Amino acid sequence: MRALDIEGLDVDLGGRPVLRDIRLHLDRGELVGLLGPNGAGKTTLLRAVLALTRTRGGTVTVEGKPSRPGRSEIGYVPQRHEFTWDFPISVEQAVMSGRTGRIRLLRRPGVADWRAVGDALDRVQLTGLRRRPVGELSGGQRQRVLVARALALAPRILLLDEPFTGLDMPTQELLGDLFTSLAAEDRAVLMTTHDLVAAVDSCTRLVLLNGRIIADGQPADLQDAELWTKTFGVSETSPLLKLVRAT
Amino acid sequence: MSITDFLTDLLNPDLAFLPKALAIAVMSSIVCGVVGCYVVLRGMAFIGDAVAHAVFPGIAVAFVLQGSLVLGGAVAGVATALLIAIFSQNRRVKEDSIIGVFLVGAFALGIVTISQAPGYAGSLQQFLFGSITGIPDRDLYVVGGTGLVILGLVLALHKEFVAVCLDREMSRSMGLSVFWLDIVLYVLVTLAVVISLQTIGNILVLALLITPAAAARLLTDRLGVMMLLAPLIGGVAATVGLYLSWSYDTPVGGTIVLVATAVFLAAWLFAPRHGLLTRRWRRPGGQELGGDVHPSPRPALSQAK
Numbered sequence: 001m002r003a004l005d006i007e008g009l010d011v012d013l014g015g016r017p018v019l020r021d022i023r024l025h026l027d028r029g030e031l032v033g034l035l036g037p038n039g040a041g042k043t044t045l046l047r048a049v050l051a052l053t054r055t056r057g058g059t060v061t062v063e064g065k066p067s068r069p070g071r072s073e074i075g076y077v078p079q080r081h082e083f084t085w086d087f088p089i090s091v092e093q094a095v096m097s098g099r100t101g102r103i104r105l106l107r108r109p110g111v112a113d114w115r116a117v118g119d120a121l122d123r124v125q126l127t128g129l130r131r132r133p134v135g136e137l138s139g140g141q142r143q144r145v146l147v148a149r150a151l152a153l154a155p156r157i158l159l160l161d162e163p164f165t166g167l168d169m170p171t172q173e174l175l176g177d178l179f180t181s182l183a184a185e186d187r188a189v190l191m192t193t194h195d196l197v198a199a200v201d202s203c204t205r206l207v208l209l210n211g212r213i214i215a216d217g218q219p220a221d222l223q224d225a226e227l228w229t230k231t232f233g234v235s236e237t238s239p240l241l242k243l244v245r246a247t
Numbered sequence: 248m249s250i251t252d253f254l255t256d257l258l259n260p261d262l263a264f265l266p267k268a269l270a271i272a273v274m275s276s277i278v279c280g281v282v283g284c285y286v287v288l289r290g291m292a293f294i295g296d297a298v299a300h301a302v303f304p305g306i307a308v309a310f311v312l313q314g315s316l317v318l319g320g321a322v323a324g325v326a327t328a329l330l331i332a333i334f335s336q337n338r339r340v341k342e343d344s345i346i347g348v349f350l351v352g353a354f355a356l357g358i359v360t361i362s363q364a365p366g367y368a369g370s371l372q373q374f375l376f377g378s379i380t381g382i383p384d385r386d387l388y389v390v391g392g393t394g395l396v397i398l399g400l401v402l403a404l405h406k407e408f409v410a411v412c413l414d415r416e417m418s419r420s421m422g423l424s425v426f427w428l429d430i431v432l433y434v435l436v437t438l439a440v441v442i443s444l445q446t447i448g449n450i451l452v453l454a455l456l457i458t459p460a461a462a463a464r465l466l467t468d469r470l471g472v473m474m475l476l477a478p479l480i481g482g483v484a485a486t487v488g489l490y491l492s493w494s495y496d497t498p499v500g501g502t503i504v505l506v507a508t509a510v511f512l513a514a515w516l517f518a519p520r521h522g523l524l525t526r527r528w529r530r531p532g533g534q535e536l537g538g539d540v541h542p543s544p545r546p547a548l549s550q551a552k
């Protein structure tokens with residue numbers, strides 16, 4: 001059974017077409033990079049997978065069943081700016097907030113919840129900072145808090161929205177390693193980015209998106225300059241293409 | 248007036264309105280302090296402002312019809328809160344100018360309505376600036392009962408409110424009903440505003456919601472502590488404010504708000520970690536602003552490979 005299966009997906013937002021005829025599969029063990037310029041519809045595609053946006057047509061199947069918020073085995077890591085970082089809360093409480101949907105109304109987190117949070121913190125190596133207020137973390141540490149929060153549900157599928165944006169190269173590399181090992185632990189990982197270097201470096205497969213899927217394959221198979229000019233709307237002489245040729 | 252004189256007056260049966268006013272002021276400050284924490288942390292002061300304006304026509308109608316002012320205000324306020332919750336779901340729409348126009352209009356409607364009642368000037372002043380006399384016994388129970396319901400709901404839904412405050416997208420993906428949680432929170436803010444109107448007055452009620460919570464935020468980085476400190480600051484401000492107002496014959500709402508503002512200013516200057524002066528004193532000691540500037544050494548994540 002496929003972890004994620006998208007067939008013929010169409011999404012409109014505000015009366016305009018945003019995604020057309022999206023066909024995308026994901027298996028466990030894969031780390032797939034979803035590449036496209038700003039406004040390409042990357043976030044919209046993740047929201048469609050989570051069933052957070054109305055679709056116009058097509059199907060999204062998660063482990064054989066239609067996707068449903070709170071029911072599917074998906075861990076979501078939204079963009080860092082979605083989180084209120086000046087909130088007075090510690091790292092471990094922020095990670096615990098990822099389990100809110102699992103803890104019944106009127107209940108407090110129990111032993112199993114704290115164990116899951118502890119495991120997630122260990123996994124991203126934040127255990128030493130568990131009591132630190134989230135506002136006092138660096139960008140890379142913040143990104144790892146969000147990953148831990150998603151991992152607190154022990155999901156088999158992980159969706160990451162622009163985890164590299166705004167981070168320096170060493171931090172990107174560190175996170176890339178983390179995502180690679182998360183995928184190697186039999187998870188399906190789908191990550192959006194507009195950062196080519198970081199994606200080529202860590203992903204097993206790249207998907208080029210700009211409203212529709214322009215290409216889908218191993219990094220080595222995507223040497224054709226036209227694919228990249230079509231996706232990013234850049235000219236033949238763009239530095240981006242030099243990068244593609246160099247990798 | 249000394250504290251003992253104030254205590255004597257509190258126990259004086261001829262001044263029965265005084266302990267009643269104190270009880271209502273303290274209860275409403277505690278409730279506003281707790282609810283205000285969410286308002287401050289979510290940056291939704293405009294909701295409090297909107298509701299405070301919108302309850303006015305409801306109160307005016309209740310006054311003209313000689314009904315319950317608390318009830319009239321609650322109905323108008325809750326209606327507004329629902330409208331705002333519905334509008335603000337789509338974050339791309341700039342709703343604040345719509346709210347601005349709509350609410351000043353509502354306020355004007357309240358003033359015109361109330362001017363139809365005989366002897367309205369005195370009542371108008373009472374609504375706008377608060378008063379400690381003429382509180383019916385019934386209000387004591389209404390305020391106490393409503394306050395308990397509000398605190399109970401906060402306790403029950405705390406972890407859900409926190410999740411939504413932290414990250415709406417993530418909350419939706421967990422299957423939480425962000426829309427309904429917003430509505431419940433807005434209604435709680437409305438009810439907190441309505442029960443506080445009597446003593447504080449329409450114009451200053453926003454301060455009771457914001458100031459103690461903002462001061463508490465400066466004093467701590469822990470949400471639990473903040474939600475205990477804010478009602479404490481509110482309750483103390485209400486008590487001290489009422490005492491000063493009674494001693495110096497100043498308007499009660501204004502005096503309570505001034506005391507709360509003084510606490511806020513003190514916290515702003517002297518708070519242990521975030522205070523303006525505390526930070527300045529600490530800097531020469533070499534303790535630069537902490538974690539943000541110097542993240543901890545790079546952990547060996549790559550070993551996991």
Ligand SMILES: Nc1ncnc2c1ncn2[C@@H]1O[C@H](COP(=O)(O)OP(=O)(O)O)[C@@H](O)[C@H]1O
Nearest residue numbers: 013014018036037038039040041042043044045
């Ligand atoms: N709520 C919305 N209503 C209307 N259009 C939207 C909405 N959200 C996003 N869009 C539009 O959809 C397109 C894709 O957006 P998005 O998925 O956020 O792109 P990306 O994440 O690739 O930068 C953009 O053109 C954006 O303007």
Ligand SMILES: [Mg+2]
Nearest residue numbers: 042043044162
């Ligand atoms: Mg995006």
